[in-house]
Amino acid sequence: MDIGGEHLTAGVVAFAIVAIFFGLFFEFINGFHDTANAVATVIYTHSLPPTGAVVWSGLWNFIGVLTSTGAVAYGIVALLPPTLVLNVASGTGAAALFALLLAAVIWNFGTWYLGLPCSSSHSLIGAIIGVSLTDSFLHSGRVQGMRWDQVHNVMMSLLISPIIGFACAALLLILLRNFVHNDRLFQPADPKRTPPGWIRGLLILTCTGVSFAHGSNDGQKGMGLFMLILIVVLPAGLALNPNLKPNELKALTTELDHAKQVFQGKAAGAPPLAPEEARKHLTSFNFPEAKLDANVYPALITETQQLQDKLQGRDRIEDIPMEDRQDQRRSVYLIQGAVQKLVREKQVSPGEVKSLEGSLKNAIDYIPVWVKAAVAAALGLGTMIGWKRIVVTVGEKIGKSHLAYAQGAAAELTTAGTILLADRLGLPVSTTHVLSSGIAGTMSANRSGLQKDTLRNILLAWVLTLPVCFFLGAVLFSGLLAFFFNVLGWK
Numbered sequence: 001m002d003i004g005g006e007h008l009t010a011g012v013v014a015f016a017i018v019a020i021f022f023g024l025f026f027e028f029i030n031g032f033h034d035t036a037n038a039v040a041t042v043i044y045t046h047s048l049p050p051t052g053a054v055v056w057s058g059l060w061n062f063i064g065v066l067t068s069t070g071a072v073a074y075g076i077v078a079l080l081p082p083t084l085v086l087n088v089a090s091g092t093g094a095a096a097l098f099a100l101l102l103a104a105v106i107w108n109f110g111t112w113y114l115g116l117p118c119s120s121s122h123s124l125i126g127a128i129i130g131v132s133l134t135d136s137f138l139h140s141g142r143v144q145g146m147r148w149d150q151v152h153n154v155m156m157s158l159l160i161s162p163i164i165g166f167a168c169a170a171l172l173l174i175l176l177r178n179f180v181h182n183d184r185l186f187q188p189a190d191p192k193r194t195p196p197g198w199i200r201g202l203l204i205l206t207c208t209g210v211s212f213a214h215g216s217n218d219g220q221k222g223m224g225l226f227m228l229i230l231i232v233v234l235p236a237g238l239a240l241n242p243n244l245k246p247n248e249l250k251a252l253t254t255e256l257d258h259a260k261q262v263f264q265g266k267a268a269g270a271p272p273l274a275p276e277e278a279r280k281h282l283t284s285f286n287f288p289e290a291k292l293d294a295n296v297y298p299a300l301i302t303e304t305q306q307l308q309d310k311l312q313g314r315d316r317i318e319d320i321p322m323e324d325r326q327d328q329r330r331s332v333y334l335i336q337g338a339v340q341k342l343v344r345e346k347q348v349s350p351g352e353v354k355s356l357e358g359s360l361k362n363a364i365d366y367i368p369v370w371v372k373a374a375v376a377a378a379l380g381l382g383t384m385i386g387w388k389r390i391v392v393t394v395g396e397k398i399g400k401s402h403l404a405y406a407q408g409a410a411a412e413l414t415t416a417g418t419i420l421l422a423d424r425l426g427l428p429v430s431t432t433h434v435l436s437s438g439i440a441g442t443m444s445a446n447r448s449g450l451q452k453d454t455l456r457n458i459l460l461a462w463v464l465t466l467p468v469c470f471f472l473g474a475v476l477f478s479g480l481l482a483f484f485f486n487v488l489g490w491k
Contacts, residue, residue, distance in 0.1 A: 019229045022101040024378040027222045029108040030120045031382020038210040041408030045189040047200040057211040058380025064215020065376040073224035074365045079128045081136055082286040086330050091484035096131050097229055098480050103127035103472035119430035122465040124221055130473030157427040162437035165414050169438035170445035172410040185406045199405050206409045209416030214431045217423040219375055223367050239329035241366040246315045252359040256308040259356045267297035278302035286337040307331040329364055336360040411438030
């Protein structure tokens with residue numbers, strides 16, 4: 001089968017179908033958990049009927065996904081070691097992607113079945129760490145290649161965001177009590193009647209904010225992996241951003257020439273390395289634990305020159321031969337990673353390479369609109385199927401009294417603000433945990449009391465998610481690696 005000028009074997013087509021299914025299924029289950037939280041308050045308080053709430057939430061999820069920056073998507077991909085990203089179009093890359101998605105799907109589906117709010121972010125990151133460490137151990141006999149700084153940033157955002165949700169939602173409810181003197185707003189939702197129009201409007205507004213914020217952040221978590229799946233299938237057609245404009249391609253070539261001069265100044269007269277040696281050295285340097293040595297700048301000079309030569313005179317992506325694009329993606333990735341590391345270690349000033357970093361990022365860190373649309377559709381469909389279990393947990397099982405209108409609004413406003421802030425910082429957060437902790441915060445501030453059994457189960461799911469998904473990712477990766485290598489012969 002030929003797609004976009006690339007010939008695909010039956011095995012690759014089968015892999016594509018199964019992998020894309022699991023990629024969308026991950027987002028579908030993400031809808032079970034996270035998007036269901038967005039509609040929990042409007043459904044539980046009868047502000048909107050379930051069908052209307054789900055459709056409305058799905059629309060704003062869709063808008064949130066479409067307007068997302070993609071920073072979170074590639075922030076997740078940045079957790080993978082360089083060898084996996086560079087060789088994603090291989091049996092190892094295929095096994096890794098399958099293992100990541102399967103581990104996250106198994107855990108998310110199991111916790112949803114039990115009605116426990118669980119973080120899709122936690123499950124995916126746990127699986128990534130398990131797969132990454134297993135891959136490095138199998139290749140080198142030791143643990144290496146993990147971006148522990150990135151893992152630390154992600155874990156801190158996942159740890160701190162529920163605390164922020166608890167505290168800010170509690171504070172917001174207290175402020176509402178002091179400034180809004182309407183007892184109806186603070187009474188538990190009446191299961192037999194819809195609330196007054198202004199309360200309905202407030203809750204619909206907060207639901208809209210959470211849905212939009214969820215799409216802009218959580219909707220990205222699977223998009224980066226989805227793109228890697230597509231690059232496995234179409235390594236040439238999708239290796240470089242097909243929407244790069246002629247002026248952007250020209251700017252990249254110009255910035256490469258400028259960067260080469262910067263590297264030559266840092267190389268202190270050392271001669272460039274041979275192409276194969278330069279590629280090998282930059283791959284090693286991209287490992288977080290690698291130290292700066294005298295060959296880094298000569299290697300960068302060679303890799304930059306190679307990429308510049310291949311792009312010289314090309315006005316459009318279509319002008320670049322298909323067989324060259326995957327190799328050029330590797331060049332962009334290696335140069336980008338090396339430059340970022342040099343900036344972090346203050347070997348190169350940000351001003352010297354800022355324009356280059358932007359051009360490199362634009363060349364490979366992209367999400368097509370149709371991928372965003374597919375992810376948004378999967379999220380919305382998941383909400384339609386699985387909203388009820390999570391809605392009951394949020395509305396009735398966190399506090400000893402049922403959810404009040406003001407509590408739902410305070411928790412959702414806090415959740416939307418926290419997620420939007422995290423999106424601007426390129427950090428993933430859990431909609432589930434922020435909203436659940438926000439509800440708990442309002443119950444505490446309202447002195448409604450908390451149901452210890454539910455909180456214990458939520459906390460247990462939060463604590464177990466990382467180690468369980470780490471284990472699942474490692475085991476599944478080892479088994480799938482053997483299957484792809486020994487059964488399919490895909491190296």
